[in-house]
Amino acid sequence: MSAPPIRRVLVAVDASEPSGAAAEMAAEVAALLEVALAGLFVEDLKLLELAGRPLVRRYDPLSAASLSLERPVLERTLRAQAERARRQLAAAAGRAGAAWSFRSVRGAVEREILAAARPGDLVVVGRVGWARGSGAGLGRTVHALLHDSPEALLVLPPKPVPIGAVTVLCEEVEGSLALALAAALVAGRRWPLRVLLPSGPPTPAAAEERVTRELRARGLEAEVRQLPRAALSRELARSGGAHGLLVLRRDAIATPGELHALLEGCAGPVLLIA
Incomplete structure (x- = not known):
């Protein structure tokens, strides 16, 4: 990492x-x-x-008048x-x-x-x-x-709140920018970190242990979970419903509609990696 x-x-x-x-x-x-x-x-x-257009007006709070909006x-x-x-x-x-x-x-x-x-x-x-x-x-x-x-x-979100915790979807353990960014952010604040891994190919079975080992080498502890791909969307939506930061690759979500729905439903910020 x-x-x-x-x-x-x-x-x-x-x-x-x-x-x-x-x-x-x-x-x-x-x-x-x-x-x-x-x-x-x-x-x-x-x-x-x-x-300067006739129909474009501005409100003057002192006179309560509707005035023309001049360019200067x-x-x-x-x-x-x-x-x-x-x-x-x-x-x-x-x-x-x-x-x-x-x-x-x-x-x-x-x-x-x-x-x-x-x-x-x-x-x-x-x-x-x-x-x-x-x-x-x-x-x-x-x-x-x-x-x-x-x-x-x-x-x-419309009213940004303090991050407080970080959840990251890590689809590839080797060279994951999402995981590296999440780790860098957490290291400075000691926020709780959750790492979600898709179970099954191409993610190796030992990925959970490897992520835990790499994070500990940086002095970080995390909750690391492997989930079936069908369950990941539900878990991401649940995590986004809290006020923590969600970190994932943009193409981790199958369709643009699903990505838009995830963004709209998140109470906290979402960091999307290309």
Whole structure:
């Protein structure tokens, strides 16, 4: 089990409260993996293009009037929002002890995140987008990243909570990035670790013993279980219903529909490995 080849944690931020919680978790993950944290603020080009149109209005809380939304006003608002997001990220990185950088760009949110992602990045996004709060289903950004995905994608619930425990699905014992990442995260916090192994070929019968031995060599203890493949989906859903972190390869789930259902049903974050 080699060290995980993650070189940076990239998180999109927008200065909202859920975005602040995401920045905190991204900073903690960056610190645990001993990599840099990069924040990205995207000025939504579609929103800017709407400014100045007669039917697009803004509410003035002082006069209670409905006013036209002029582009210069919106641009000033977005610059102020970007500065709040930068301070939000800096504070989170400072608390976690992570090196950080911040960049503001203009464009389509999904496209800019994909453009900013480098090889070796772990990308952090909200399941429904920070502004939508606790809505159901998967947001547009997650759909785009699942389709054209980075190497590692951390999908956070609408209201991110502390990790507390880690469950990892390990389909191959040799060179498992999912297991290496889970071990690296747990080593820094001593969270409880559960390792799920599919029983039967191609997973060898001795896999449980080997995983236990490799983890102990790193000073880690874990609950290691081998389950029939038919039972793994149920166990993953049960684990995701708790508030711990779930780590698995993206192709470990048979169909996109099943993966979407798993993400929608998880109370905690899910780390998907390409």
